[in-house]
Amino acid sequence: MFRFIFTATAVITGSSAIYLYIFHQKLSARVQHRSHCGKLAESPKPCEIESIPDTVYTDQYHALYDRSSKPVPRYLLPACIPTDVLFTKLVRRNMTVFSHFPQALMMRMVCKTAEERRSFKASQISTLDFNKGDLVCGMYRVVARSKNKVEFEMTMKNMEFVNGRLAISFQERDGDLVFSSETIMWRRADEMRTMPLEKRVVRWMHETAAWWLIDSGTKYLMDLEG
Structure with missing residues (x-):
């Protein structure tokens, strides 16, 4: 038996x-995707996340960066919904879906404040415009917001030596809307402890989640009724 x-x-x-x-x-x-591990070049910068401190682009820091994107012809999206509104809908949908992922469930276990616990609720996420200061899933705090981009600061519980950003954005290009998701983590180069994304299994899980969210998120937008 x-x-x-x-x-x-x-x-x-x-x-x-x-x-x-x-x-x-x-x-x-x-999906289109690329990644970088090591020192970030000062020029040209490998990513478009504006809230990364300039000091991170030096030999003092070690970073892991990845970007996934998918172009969608504008005519396949609801014509009567403005692009910036479509973008906000995408961010709301993807962050709501992410709040049910195993990674998010683990994050919820270490949350202590009412604000942190509330930030996992779909009813909360679905109302956000992702203005500066908004919190999502306990660890993603909006630090920069423009018409076509949201940048989140990632705060790791019990891992103060790690810093990071998550950026979701879109660009208009040759009749397409190109939706993208960028993630970066960095630590001091002399720090011996490893970041989550330096672990192969965690990185693989992150890639799979990021790629699926950008792929399914664009399909969600195409299915919206105008």
């Missing part, structure tokens, strides 16, 4: 791993 349970568990686990690998590969083909 125990041998059967062990064998069945191994088969299920192995099947799940194969499925997730294939899913990851399919997502990789559906």
Whole structure:
């Protein structure tokens, strides 16, 4: 009996791993993506996140950066909804979906204040315009907002040596709206402790989540009724 349970568990686990690998590969083909590990170049800067301190672009810091994006022809989106409104809807939808991910559930476990706990609720996220100071999922605080971009500061509980940003944005390009998601984490170069994204499994999970959110988020916008 125990041998059967062990064998069945191994088969299920192995099947799940194969499925997730294939899913990851399919997502990789559906979105544009790039990443960088190491020192960030001062010029040209590898990312478009404006709230990153200038000191991070020096030898004193080690960073991990990734960007995923997907272009959507404007005519496939509701014509009567302005682009900036579509963008806000995308951010609301993606952050609401993320609030149910395993990563977010772990974040919720360490939240202590009423503001932090409330920031996971779909009813709260769905009302946000993501103005400066707004908090989402306990650790994402808006530090910069423009018509086509939201930049969140990431605050890691019990990991004060790590800093980071999440930026969601769109650009109009040749009749397309290009929606993108950028994530960066950095630590001092002489810091021996590792950041979450330096761990292979965590990075793989992050990639899969980021790619799926940008892919499914654009499909969500295309399905909206104008």
